[in-house]
Amino acid sequence: MLGDMEQRTRWLILVYQLPREPSRHRVAVWRKLKTLGALYLQDGAVVLPEDAVTREQLEWLQLRIREAGGEASLWEAKPATLAEEKALVEAFRSSRDEAYANIISEAERVRRKAEMGGRDKALGDELAKLERGFREERRRDYFRSPLRKEAAAALKAAREAVRGSEGSAGALGSGGGS
Numbered sequence: 001m002l003g004d005m006e007q008r009t010r011w012l013i014l015v016y017q018l019p020r021e022p023s024r025h026r027v028a029v030w031r032k033l034k035t036l037g038a039l040y041l042q043d044g045a046v047v048l049p050e051d052a053v054t055r056e057q058l059e060w061l062q063l064r065i066r067e068a069g070g071e072a073s074l075w076e077a078k079p080a081t082l083a084e085e086k087a088l089v090e091a092f093r094s095s096r097d098e099a100y101a102n103i104i105s106e107a108e109r110v111r112r113k114a115e116m117g118g119r120d121k122a123l124g125d126e127l128a129k130l131e132r133g134f135r136e137e138r139r140r141d142y143f144r145s146p147l148r149k150e151a152a153a154a155l156k157a158a159r160e161a162v163r164g165s166e167g168s169a170g171a172l173g174s175g176g177g178s
Contacts, residue, residue, distance in 0.1 A: 018070035025068035037140025100147035107154035114161035
């Protein structure tokens with residue numbers, strides 16, 4: 001059991017409070033926390049697994065909150081039980097699973113459109129947006145969601161289909177394609 005306890009994830013908890021006005025500070029903090037993939041434990045208390053990046057980002061955010069007239073404390077923590085830790089990890093995985101499932105669905109839609117002869121620039125733009133979203137999700141995927149590889153494969157298939165439709169559009173030329 002001691003081995004399990006030593007292997008457990010260390011967590012960072014940011015507890016903060018900001019004045020209601022101006023609201024731009026509250027929005028900026030919320031956006032940054034969303035970008036990091038933080039999980040709200042309750043209003044004004046978020047948790048992230050500890051690593052060099054999350055520590056640096058939360059320390060930076062703590063300073064910004066104080067500069068905006070708010071209060072912020074950063075805590076290192078370990079849940080008291082393995083069940084609580086498992087619930088936290090599952091909550092992080094679940095949020096990534098949802099995001100990856102959306103990426104998979106949209107990538108498959110782009111692939112089908114490309115395979116059906118879609119030749120507009122919009123498909124390439126949609127694919128680029130999905131790929132950016134995937135990179136963002138990977139940065140927030142602290143516990144390696146099982147859907148991560150599936151999302152990468154769906155994006156690869158969509159990319160190949162879009163490239164194939166672009167190539168066939170050039171091959172058809174302006175003389176028709178009947």
